[in-house]
Amino acid sequence: MLVSYNWLKDYLNLVIDPKDLAEKITRTGIEIADVNHPMEGLKKIVVGHILSIENHPDSDHLKVAQVDVGEEEPIQIVCGAPNVAADQYVIVALHGSRIAGNEKIKRSKMRGVVSNGMICALQEIGFDESVVPKQYANGIYVFEHMVEPGTPVFNELGMYDYIFDFDITPNRADTLSMEGAAHEVGAIIDQLPKFADFAPKAELPDWTNDFKISVDEELVPKYLMRKVHGVKIAPSPMWLQIRLWNAGVRPINNVVDITNYVMLETGQPLHAFDANVIKTNEILVRQAVAGEKMQLLNETMIDLDPKDLVITDGKTPVALAGVMGGLDSEVTDATEDVLIESAVFDGTSIRKTAQRHNMRSEASNRFEKGLNWDNTQKAADMAAELLEKYAMGQTYEGTCVGNNQDKPKLVIKITTTKINKVLGTELTTAAIEKIFAQLGFVTETTGEEIAVTVPNRRFDIFIDADLIEEVARIYGYDNLPSTLPVGQQTLGGYSSRQDKINHYKKLIEHLGLFETINYSLTSKEKAKMFTTNKNDLIDVSWPMNSERTSMRQNLLSGIMDTVAYNVARNQKELRLYEQGRVFDTFNGEFDEYEHLAAVYAGTDDPTNWQHLDAKTDFYYAKGQVEAFFDQIGITDKISYQPIQVSGMHPTRTAGIYLESQLIGLVGQVNPIMTKKMKSLDVYGFEINLEPILDLEIPTTNAKPAPKFPSIKRDLSLLVNKKVTNNQLVAVIEENGGKYLQNVTVFDVYQGEKIAPSKKSVAYQLTFVNEEETLTDEVITNSVEKITNALAEKLEVVVR
Amino acid sequence: MDLFEKLNKLKEQGEKEIKASQNEQVLNDIRVKLVGKKGELTQILHSMRDVDAEKRKEVGQAVNTVRDQFNQQLQEAKEKMAEELMQKKLAAEAIDVTLPGKKPNVGNTHVINIMAEDLEKFFIGLGYQVVQGPEVETDHYNFEMMNLPKDHPARDMQDTFYINPENLLRTQTSPVQARTLEKHDFANGPLKMVSPGKVYRRDDDDATHSHQFNQLEGLVIDKNVTMADLKGTLEVVAKHVFGQNRETRLRPSFFPFTEPSVEMDVSCFKCNGEGCATCKGTGWIEVLGAGMVHPNVIENAGVDSNVYGGFAFGIGIDRFAILKYGISDIRDFYTNDVRFLGQFQQEEAK
Structure with missing residues (x-):
């Protein structure tokens, strides 16, 4: 809401600097987003009287005007506006003037003819396109009355003003009016605002007996009409146009302008009907029936919803209540009698109708958020009086009433103790009473209990907490003490689950990975990749686009989006991870699981001058997974088996098992996926952390370091290609005896030196006896037992 | 010539030779010549048969002092040579310390x-x-x-x-x-x-x-x-x-x-x-x-x-x-x- 400082002066005695006032309002009530001084930065712009006009000798659209600008001699100005004409009073930017956009105007020649300035459109001196009267939108502005040539235009156009942009929160709709703004500012500067009374002369006879209004009493608590005869459509007087455009409203004609003006002043939206269209002499406000249609002011035909509230003439809808009038009942030049509607409609009903038909307006906004119920009659009277004054109207005696419910007076009792307890202050009862008085609230005090009568204009106040806010903001948040909560000590901290996750993330980062955060919402296809989850996706019911329809079931596809983004920017050495949630639904239940995933591409140190960089490959990625499990102490519970998962390489991917449960995968991303990423080889893993987080990992029970040396033996085996490391190690461990502590593969060879169906695998076996020194004999026996078993079970030849 | 005179001369000459030796081989030859089983000090001891009984003890002590001195000088010379050799070797191992090191990959939190x-x-x-x-x-x-x-x-x-x-x-x-x-x-x-x-x-x-x-x-x-x-x-x-x-x-x-x-x-x-x-x-x-x-x-x-x-x-x-x-x-x-x-x-x- 744009609030004019000059307009506020109608109600308050303002001497405070407008910028200081804006700061005060911001700190106590409503944020002032901006204070606009319309003439700021403009100079030497005056009213000119066009004495004569001729065509430019060398142009078919330029005109040469002789303009009286209050100097001894008229000045010559070349003008290209289509609507320029002799005898107009216009805006002239003189030589050396400054117009909007900090543009300087200088004497110049236009196609050989001297021009001593510029005749301006309103937009050229800073007016917003949306407030310029339609007839001047595509040309220069022409004053509608005589003005002394040479007079600066600023006062004439209402530019010597300060416009506050009230950024109103939804609860403070009471300030969506000048009256509300005046109450608010008055409370801040400790002045009670004064408002004028309105009473039309009402010289025509009572009309209320010849007209019938009935309404849906639940949805329309108030519905009043006044009737005005003989209005003449004309432009509004200058002062009214200025008030409207400074409030951001385009002046149209006197009747429309008056209804808008009354709404701006009182907050009460009005609607003017052409009375002659309501031939039934009847108004019925009801909900629409299915299949009903109507054509609105803006000429669109809409299908009414049975929940839309409509104004009808008893049968046919003539307006969409609170939102927009109908085309047929619009006030036109031919209108003789006008019906002024002032009503209160149910906010939710209006909001839904406005949403349904995508037609939010200044009026519907106020109905939605609430109105001052005390202003319904006042607004109708005010409009009638202004129509008498500025549209030659004559008002009929009497107001026709469809419904006029009263709001029960709300009295809230509150104590000084309670206020101080919530705010942490030591305000006296008298100080609190003073604040309520500033706000214009009537109070009655008994001891330290204050009974506050909430005026109808403050429809945002319901409970004592609302009153506490009023006290706090008028007292000033700056004046509150600053303390920290006292009371029983509490232990701060993470949950043990979160602690573990944080630790996992640090481990992963120490393995050289950069954390990424990707979107949870993704396409159906991506959401289902890189996972063996059979449960359904969680889909949003109204997605923004097909890329963001479903909650991810994996992290890898999001990380792959990040890979694609980086590869497109020539970043191809990538080590990225994400820790976050994946989602699924089963039997109507929604579930979330913490996952950890990473990808590797390129080499781990590409520019290393000693060439000590490692190319990332399957075993690189698996090594990182293994290191992670080592660090959290569950390596002995983990195993790997080949697996096929969508998005992954079919023969270079392992399922990760925690005991018998599949908890993740490690492998190469399917090269089909990375074709568009410059065919980069990408390796990665993804782990469901939930089963790991659930594990109880016991505290370490310390042992001394071994006293007796370990003994190592190497074993070189020739085996069939298909035999896996897992199989070999299993046989070795099974037959190694109780001193075999560790089995490590240290070489795998396939190639020319051995048969194509074979491979050579070498292991280092470590034996330890914690009790005494191992003898050669014991070890030789163990090794022999191992080699015999290998030969027997896996056709292994020891080399 | 008096045995003492001979011993003094040997002491001076031996010290000179030890100092002048350039490598371990030469040093070893000098060691054999001076304090070896058939070395010059041993010869002096052998020639004590011609000396008076009361003077023998004196000569014996003098010979031992010179032997200790030679041994110490030989040891020092040997250590010095080893030290110099090591220095030479290290000098040959010079690298450009301004080249960058091998950094481990370290990740980062978002x-x-x-x-x-x-x-x-x-x-x-x-x-x-x-x-x-x-x-x-x-x-x-x-x-x-x-x-x-x-x-x-x-x-x-x-x-x-x-x-x-x-x-x-x-x-x-x-x-x-x-x-x-x-x-x-x-x-x-x-x-x-x-x-x-x-x-x-x-x-x-x-x-x-x-x-x-x-x-x-x-x-x-x-x-x-x-x-x-x-x-x-x-x-x-x-x-x-x-x-x-x-x-x-x-x-x-x-x-x-x-x-x-x-x-x-x-x-x-x-x-x-x-x-x-x-x-x-x-x-x-x-x-x-x-x-x-x-x-x-x-x-x-x-x-x-x-x-x-x-x-x-x-x-x-x-x-x-x-x-x-x-x-x-x-x-x-x-x-x-x-x-x-x-x-x-x-x-x-x-």
Whole structure:
């Protein structure tokens, strides 16, 4: 809401600097987003009287005007506006003037003819396109009355003003009016605002007996009409146009302008009907029936919803209540009698109708958020009086009433103790009473209990907490003490689950990975990749686009989006991870699981001058997974088996098992996926952390370091290609005896030196006896037992 | 010639030869010649047969002294040679120490989570529990428990991803507070918590909007928590994050779940409050919303609002990071350009 400082002066005695006032309002009530001084930065712009006009000798659209600008001699100005004409009073930017956009105007020649300035459109001196009267939108502005040539235009156009942009929160709709703004500012500067009374002369006879209004009493608590005869459509007087455009409203004609003006002043939206269209002499406000249609002011035909509230003439809808009038009942030049509607409609009903038909307006906004119920009659009277004054109207005696419910007076009792307890202050009862008085609230005090009568204009106040806010903001948040909560000590901290996750993330980062955060919402296809989850996706019911329809079931596809983004920017050495949630639904239940995933591409140190960089490959990625499990102490519970998962390489991917449960995968991303990423080889893993987080990992029970040396033996085996490391190690461990502590593969060879169906695998076996020194004999026996078993079970030849 | 004279001459000459020797081979020859079994000192001892019995002892002692001296000199010469050899070898091993070393790969936390962890740890220090909740929430906890019944106009302020009429992607992390408050046993003391996490709103992604972002909301409920406590808490947080020299101010605002509601501004860190493009000329930058918890929210959780009350605040983690680090486009957080992510590597050490 744009609030004019000059307009506020109608109600308050303002001497405070407008910028200081804006700061005060911001700190106590409503944020002032901006204070606009319309003439700021403009100079030497005056009213000119066009004495004569001729065509430019060398142009078919330029005109040469002789303009009286209050100097001894008229000045010559070349003008290209289509609507320029002799005898107009216009805006002239003189030589050396400054117009909007900090543009300087200088004497110049236009196609050989001297021009001593510029005749301006309103937009050229800073007016917003949306407030310029339609007839001047595509040309220069022409004053509608005589003005002394040479007079600066600023006062004439209402530019010597300060416009506050009230950024109103939804609860403070009471300030969506000048009256509300005046109450608010008055409370801040400790002045009670004064408002004028309105009473039309009402010289025509009572009309209320010849007209019938009935309404849906639940949805329309108030519905009043006044009737005005003989209005003449004309432009509004200058002062009214200025008030409207400074409030951001385009002046149209006197009747429309008056209804808008009354709404701006009182907050009460009005609607003017052409009375002659309501031939039934009847108004019925009801909900629409299915299949009903109507054509609105803006000429669109809409299908009414049975929940839309409509104004009808008893049968046919003539307006969409609170939102927009109908085309047929619009006030036109031919209108003789006008019906002024002032009503209160149910906010939710209006909001839904406005949403349904995508037609939010200044009026519907106020109905939605609430109105001052005390202003319904006042607004109708005010409009009638202004129509008498500025549209030659004559008002009929009497107001026709469809419904006029009263709001029960709300009295809230509150104590000084309670206020101080919530705010942490030591305000006296008298100080609190003073604040309520500033706000214009009537109070009655008994001891330290204050009974506050909430005026109808403050429809945002319901409970004592609302009153506490009023006290706090008028007292000033700056004046509150600053303390920290006292009371029983509490232990701060993470949950043990979160602690573990944080630790996992640090481990992963120490393995050289950069954390990424990707979107949870993704396409159906991506959401289902890189996972063996059979449960359904969680889909949003109204997605923004097909890329963001479903909650991810994996992290890898999001990380792959990040890979694609980086590869497109020539970043191809990538080590990225994400820790976050994946989602699924089963039997109507929604579930979330913490996952950890990473990808590797390129080499781990590409520019290393000693060439000590490692190319990332399957075993690189698996090594990182293994290191992670080592660090959290569950390596002995983990195993790997080949697996096929969508998005992954079919023969270079392992399922990760925690005991018998599949908890993740490690492998190469399917090269089909990375074709568009410059065919980069990408390796990665993804782990469901939930089963790991659930594990109880016991505290370490310390042992001394071994006293007796370990003994190592190497074993070189020739085996069939298909035999896996897992199989070999299993046989070795099974037959190694109780001193075999560790089995490590240290070489795998396939190639020319051995048969194509074979491979050579070498292991280092470590034996330890914690009790005494191992003898050669014991070890030789163990090794022999191992080699015999290998030969027997896996056709292994020891080399 | 007198034996003593001979011995003295040998002593001088031997010392000279030892000093002059250039390598171990020569030195060994000298050793054999001087102190070897058939060396010159031995010969002198042998020639003692011609000496008087009373003088023999004297000669013997003199010979031993010279032998000890030779042995010591030989040893020293040998060590010196070894030392010189080693020095020569090391000199030949010279490398360019200005070449870069082999650095291990070290990863990094995402800047959003650097910000989040910083805030979490700050609040842990103030005795707050960090509590997580579901991202797929119910309308009940996300809205109704937060004093936003169906048809509440303020729901328009939050465009929501609904899954069905009852379930949605949470638009705020405050439902975690409702869930925690509902379960809290005040016999164990006050409730002090923060709930960080992802939230979702139906916004088109652009430089200043993201359909996914992160919040950290705080809640303190006890018998005597005041608005002054809220003000003090917000001030210490703002100074912790944005610098001890920042000024703060509270402005009235509106949230359905708090009453009174405030927004906090900090003095602009670009211009120090003078007014610039960052603060749109106001000298202030809005950083968070807060307020005293609305009695309906407390009652909805089954707690008596006549006895218990407190404050809540909501911090936009993305917004804090944007302001603190001068980030110009919120999408940078989610496109994860490694060059963007890498620049925050040192932030945690600060």
